[in-house]
Amino acid sequence: MRFRAKVVNIDCIHHFTNVVNTISKLLKKCSIRLTKEKMFFILPDQVANGGVSMWCELKQANFFDEYRMDGVNEYELNEIYLEIVAENLCRAIKSANNAKSLKIKLTKKQVPCLTVEIELPSLSSTARIVTHDIPVSVIPSSLWGEYQEPEMPDFHVSLCLPPLKTVKHIVERLKNLSSYLTLSGNQEGDFALKVETELVSATTRFSDLEIPPYDPDGDSQAPSKLWPPSxxxxARIDVKKLLQFLAGQQINPYKVICNIVDQSAVHFFLVHDDISLQYFIPVVAV
Amino acid sequence: MGLLTLQNQTEDDDFALNACIENARNVTHILKAVHFKDTATVFATENGLKVTVEDSKCIQGNAFIQDQVFQEYSIRDEALTFQINLDILLECLNIFGSNNSTTTMRMMYNGYGTPLVLMLEEDGAVTDCSIRTMEAEETLDFEFTAANVVNKIIMKADCLREAFNEMDASSEVLQITMSPDPPHFRLATFGLLGQSHQDIPKNSDMVEYFECNETLTNRYRLNLLKPSVKAVNLACKVCVRVDHRGFLSLQHMIKNENGQICFVEYYCCPDEEFDEPAT
Incomplete structure (x- = not known):
């Protein structure tokens, strides 16, 4: 198993930092899956996570100038699965703010480590290099099955969210009123956030939201045909989990698609050129 | 556009209280000045709203929002009284909360036992809130009348704000001296690290009006007076009055974004002297 990647372009470094920051805000431990083409950050759907799951993938070619990996074996298992504390990775690459280059490689110290090497600009001829070793655990191939891309649920409604900043602000206020929030929407572009407690009920409504185009040939999935558009x-979800997602994201997607499975789950899809991030929040029963 | 859409929705309804304001921040601002306890009592009359908050039966804050502040204000009965959770009311008013655009708000109340309904709109998004109201309890009457006022000073809020900020927080009491002779106006604290006092002489630029007939020195619990700092921070002028019993009245003049003037008033009773010396 070998892995080695290098970024030189400062914009790519910033972009990568933003992705890692976003992920570290969403979850503590995450799994990194490396393939020839892509890098994945995964939080599998487990009871311990409260049913929340995340799937983020980025094309390595869009970020890395150098990218070499050899998986467990060359043919069918040419992949690497690692488990890492997201915050450690986030802290390690924090100093790459104005770096000349950022290298990430898999190394074997006493334990397997992800070594982050950051070359900083220096005035003298000697290079200034910051190195972080982040312990990781290698996930054996027998467990890979748990880390497959979550299946897109059969959602009833799919719409584009209003600007995240607006939604975030409203959810922050609603959080002070109640710990659960009901998110609802229809296929005609109406969307509402609602809290209800003994003392107060508050509903914020948006209308005429964009409906994501449905491409029958592409990956995108059509909302259930049986569901009447109006x-x-x-879905009633935990406000904290929603806020974590809204407050933590630094990717600045140009579109956020929200899919609602009635009384079951909410699925967010951040759409960006190089990255796609999916986040699932299950409902909380009354 | 905002006002119109909110209007259409309520055309047919006839509410006991119906008020509409183009900039909800003008209301939020004033309410924040009395937000030191969760429960507030709202009195609505044809002149506007009075929101009263009390603590420990010793301090009372009153915010007056006169009917002119609202673009539309109608009340069916002579007076309406209800209690409401101020915390929740402020969260609701602030739900959009961005600084760049204004939130239009319509407030409706249909009398005893009904919730207070707020409709807020900003940039095409609408929020409806329905806040449970509670039975109003009687509020304190401090019997503070202008005829009994002994000493009165009107000053710019800046100097009082600074004085409050620099006050020794370890002191339990604040001693206010108002006198026709120097030091004219003195704020003294008795903290763990010793005494300190701040004087404002009557010929200071900050003092706009000075009328002191007697030398009066009274002590007030600092933690009771602390909430009034919120009002001082927003005010442009403050009127400090003390009556013959030592009761303190602080009237804060607050200018809203439309340049209208609203008042927030605080009453506080003096700290009674006991046998043991105050620390």
Missing amino acids: EMAS
Whole structure:
């Protein structure tokens, strides 16, 4: 197993830092899956996570100038799965703010480590290099099955969210009123955030939101045909989990698609040129 | 556009209280000045709203929002009274909360036992809130009348704000001396690290009006007076009055974004002297 990647372009370094920051805000431990083409950050759907799951993938060619990896074996298992504390990685690459280059490689110290080497600009001829060793655990191939891309649920409604900043602000206020929030929407572009407690009920409504185009040939999936377009699908979720997602993201996607499976789950899809991030929040029963 | 859309939705309804304001921040601002306890009592009359908050039966804050502040204000009965959770009311008012655009707000109340309904709109997004109201309890009457006022000073809020900021927080009491002779106006604290006092002489630029007939020195619990700092921070002028019993009244003049003037008033009773010496 070998892995080695290098970024030189400062914009790519910043971009990568933003992705890692976003992920570290969402979860503590995450799994990194490396393939020839792509890098994945995965939080599998486990009871311990409260049912939240995340799937983020980036094309390595868009970020890395050098990228070499050899998986467990060359033919069918040419992949690497690692488990890492996301915050450690986030802290390690924090100093890459104005770096000349950023190298990430898999090394064997006493334990397997992801070594982050950052070359900083220096005035003298000797290079200034910051090195971080982040312990990782290698996930054996027998467990890889748990880390497959989550299946897109059969959602009832799919729409584009209003600007995240607006939504974030509203959710922050609603969080002070209640710890659960009901998110609802229909296929005609109406969307609502609602809290209800003994003392207060507050509903924020948006209308005429964009409906994501459905491409029958592409990956995107059509909302369930049986669901009437004007019918609201709703899901009651934990406000904290939603806020974590809204407050933590630094990717600045140009579109955020929200898919609602009535009374079951919410699925967010951040759409960006080089990255796609999916986040699932299950409903909380009343 | 905002006002119109909110109007259409309520055309047919006839509410006991119906008020509409183009910039909800003008209301939020004033309410924040009395937000030191969760529960507030709202009195609505044809002149506007009075929001009263009390603590420990010793301090009372009153925010007055006169009817002119609202673009539309109608009340069916002579007076309406209800209690409401101020915390929740402020969260709701602030739900959009961005600084760049203004939130239009319509407030409706249909009398005893009904919730207070707020409709807020900003940039095409609409929020409806329905806040449970509670039975109003009687509020304190400090019997503070202008005829009994002994000493009165009107000053710019800046100097009082600074004085409050620099005050020794370890002191339990604040001693206010108002006198026709120097030091005219003195704020003294008795903290762990010793005494300190701040004087404002009557000929200071900050003092706009000075009328002291007697030398009066009274002590007030600092933690009771602390909430009034919120009002001082927003005010442009403050009127400090003390009556013959030592009761303190602080009237804060607060200018809102439309240049209208609203008042927030605090009453505080003096700290009674006990046998053991105050620390």
